[in-house]
Amino acid sequence: MFRDEMSSQARPPLDGLAQEVLTRGRRARRVRTAKIASAALAAAGLAGVALVAPAAASGHPGATGWKAAAKSAGPIRPATQTAPTGGANAVPAAEILTTASSQAHDIPQPPGSKAPTSPRAILAELLRLLPPGATSHYAFYGLGAQTYLDGASGPGMIRIFLYKGSLNPDACTSAVPPDMTRACSTLPSGATVLTTRISDNCVEPLAVDVDHGNGTVVQVDVARCLAWNGHSNPPTHMAITAAQALRIAANPAWGATQMDATLVRDAASRFAGVPEGN
Numbered sequence: 001m002f003r004d005e006m007s008s009q010a011r012p013p014l015d016g017l018a019q020e021v022l023t024r025g026r027r028a029r030r031v032r033t034a035k036i037a038s039a040a041l042a043a044a045g046l047a048g049v050a051l052v053a054p055a056a057a058s059g060h061p062g063a064t065g066w067k068a069a070a071k072s073a074g075p076i077r078p079a080t081q082t083a084p085t086g087g088a089n090a091v092p093a094a095e096i097l098t099t100a101s102s103q104a105h106d107i108p109q110p111p112g113s114k115a116p117t118s119p120r121a122i123l124a125e126l127l128r129l130l131p132p133g134a135t136s137h138y139a140f141y142g143l144g145a146q147t148y149l150d151g152a153s154g155p156g157m158i159r160i161f162l163y164k165g166s167l168n169p170d171a172c173t174s175a176v177p178p179d180m181t182r183a184c185s186t187l188p189s190g191a192t193v194l195t196t197r198i199s200d201n202c203v204e205p206l207a208v209d210v211d212h213g214n215g216t217v218v219q220v221d222v223a224r225c226l227a228w229n230g231h232s233n234p235p236t237h238m239a240i241t242a243a244q245a246l247r248i249a250a251n252p253a254w255g256a257t258q259m260d261a262t263l264v265r266d267a268a269s270r271f272a273g274v275p276e277g278n
Contacts, residue, residue, distance in 0.1 A: 096171040096194060096209065097163060097217060104213035106191035107252050114258040117162060119145050121259050124267035126160050129248045131240065137227065139277035146277055149239040156239025157223040164256045167192050167211040187250060195242065202233055206242060210249040216256040220245040
């Protein structure tokens, strides 16, 4: 009876579903890779203590960051949100983050009272930094946020994520899939910038990462499509340029651990009803 009943129902549309599923699968795979890499780093640290206890007792062994050599294996995006590999085939590449934090302060936060960083505070700061235009479709993704920006070419999607860690120095020299390019540069402050472009991923065709130092990496994703609507990711134009994304990612207000206390407090009530993204 169940089979007879279901056979009369229309099949759901699948257009665009494959890409969304692949994107989510890659994120989940890289999260697992990041956890494994973190465990490996911790085990290596314990082994180092056993071998050179006197040296370890004098300070933190193996300071890391873009200019240091600490690495992990596997292509991932930082922490809870990971960089897409761009294609379906796995290609060896260095992860763009290392879980260890650089002690440098290449982009120090402004002074003042601070409070624990929240996704609502991230959204509030992002909206403040965007060029003029109506915004909508707010959502949270862990320690990240989403908005649409309605410009001259219609609405475009922007996502931002804050991660604890440092950019991996091998990210620009490792092999990448044929549909991906990476470029590294340095801001006048000394902060490292990693720009990733993926030709076959409309959700993350452009990702700009800035290492603020002292354990904060900011990533801005500029999409060529809108969020999954249950049937597809509707195509659209990029809402901001790569230069605008860089200015947002390099903003001194960002902190993976803490941000301005007033901003955090006001955003908590302003965006109380914003849902988690899917």
